[in-house]
Amino acid sequence: GAGVSQSPSNKVTEKGKDVELRCDPISGHTALYWYRQSLGQGLEFLIYFQGNSAPDKSGLPSDRFSAERTGGSVSTLTIQRTQQEDSAVYLCASSFRGGGTGAYEQYFGPGTRLTVT
Amino acid sequence: AQTVTQSQPEMSVQEAETVTLSCTYDTSESDYYLFWYKQPPSRQMILVIRQEAYKQQNATENRFSVNFQKAAKSFSLKISDSQLGDAAMYFCAYRSAFTNAGKSTFGDGTTLTVKP
Numbered sequence: 001g002a003g004v005s006q007s008p009s010n011k012v013t014e015k016g017k018d019v020e021l022r023c024d025p026i027s028g029h030t031a032l033y034w035y036r037q038s039l040g041q042g043l044e045f046l047i048y049f050q051g052n053s054a055p056d057k058s059g060l061p062s063d064r065f066s067a068e069r070t071g072g073s074v075s076t077l078t079i080q081r082t083q084q085e086d087s088a089v090y091l092c093a094s095s096f097r098g099g100g101t102g103a104y105e106q107y108f109g110p111g112t113r114l115t116v117t
Numbered sequence: 118a119q120t121v122t123q124s125q126p127e128m129s130v131q132e133a134e135t136v137t138l139s140c141t142y143d144t145s146e147s148d149y150y151l152f153w154y155k156q157p158p159s160r161q162m163i164l165v166i167r168q169e170a171y172k173q174q175n176a177t178e179n180r181f182s183v184n185f186q187k188a189a190k191s192f193s194l195k196i197s198d199s200q201l202g203d204a205a206m207y208f209c210a211y212r213s214a215f216t217n218a219g220k221s222t223f224g225d226g227t228t229l230t231v232k233p
Contacts, residue, residue, distance in 0.1 A: 031219055042123075042208060042225040050219055059220070089160060095219075105152065106221065108162035 002026070004109035006092050012115045013082055021077040021112045025094030032075050033093045033106060034067055043091065049075065050097075082116045089113050119144045121211050123224035130199045131232050137184075138194045138227045140209030148214040151185065151192045152221065157205040165207070168192065170214070196229075204231045 005024045013019050025032050030051045035043040045059035049069045060066070064082075069075040079086055093106040120143045130136035142151070153165040168176045168185050175183050180200075184193045196203055206228050210221040 033220060035223075040226075043221075043223040045220045045222070048220045056220065091160075091162065093162075105164040105167060106162075108154075111160045 004092055004094055004107050006090075006109035006112050008112060009110065010113045010115075012117060015084060015116055016081055018078065018080045019082055019114065021079075021090050021092075021114070023075045023077070023092030023094075023109060025073065025075070025092070026107055027073075028096070029094035029107070030072070030097050031095045032069055033095075034075070034077050035091045035093065037089045037091055037111070039088070046077070046090075079114075082114075084116045087114055087116045119146075119149075119211050119213070119222045121209055121222050121224040123207075123209055123227050125227045126225070127228045127230070129230040129232060130196070132199055132201060134199055135195060135197045136199055136229065138196075138207050138209075138229065140192045140194070140224055142190050142192065142209070142211050142222075144190070144211065144213075146213055146215055150212045150214060151183075152210040152212070153181070153183070153192075153194045154208045154210060154223075155203075155205045156208065156226070162208070166194065199231050201231050201233060204229055 007022045032049045034046040047067045048056040064080045067077045089111040091111045093108045095104050095106045122141045149170045151168045154162045155165050156162045166178045166181050180197045182195045206226045208226045209224040212221045
């Protein structure tokens with residue numbers, strides 16, 4: 001079956017503009033995650049969706065960042081009034097289920113490279 | 118909050134040789150999961166190996182094995198018979214088994230170079 005897909009693969013935007021990044025998780029996966037990876041760095045957690053539960057937004061760096069997940073499937077990460085420090089690769093992942101027991105793995109998409117000029 | 122530390126930003130190994138990547142973590146929890154992910158230049162993260170903290174036996178997956186030392190909070194990855202395709206960035210990750218957060222905490226990664 002298809003893996004996690006993300007679009008666009010690359011996005012260049014001007015400072016101050018809004019951007020939307022899209023993630024299509026693996027069908028049947030109830031959990032969806034967004035991470036940010038700055039150049040040569042590790043993954044920084046942004047937000048996590050699990051089924052119909054309220055999302056864990058504890059990693060969002062500012063109120064310019066928001067995300068939604070429609071119908072328990074596709075997710076959109078929105079960055080308003082982009083800043084140069086927002087430049088990074090944004091990775092989406094999904095897993096069969098979310099928290100609790102089970103060493104289930106996260107399946108990652110190829111990421112969206114965002115460049116803010 | 119949990120933290121994951123990878124103290125080796127870069128490592129290199131000769132093809133066919135063995136290399137060990139280090140990972141330590143800090144947690145007050147007794148039950149959790151540990152993972153090693155590989156990220157090649159294509160950016161596609163893939164799972165290499167996983168370990169449940171309640172299991173004493175070290176996980177193995179073909180040429181990949183871990184040395185899990187729970188008391189020392191250490192989780193190193195050993196790659197045997199290294200191949201050119203193993204060249205990538207490797208991330209160690211921690212996930213709690215208790216909370217409903219589900220999120221994983223990642224280390225900063227180790228870039229592995231394989232020399233022919």
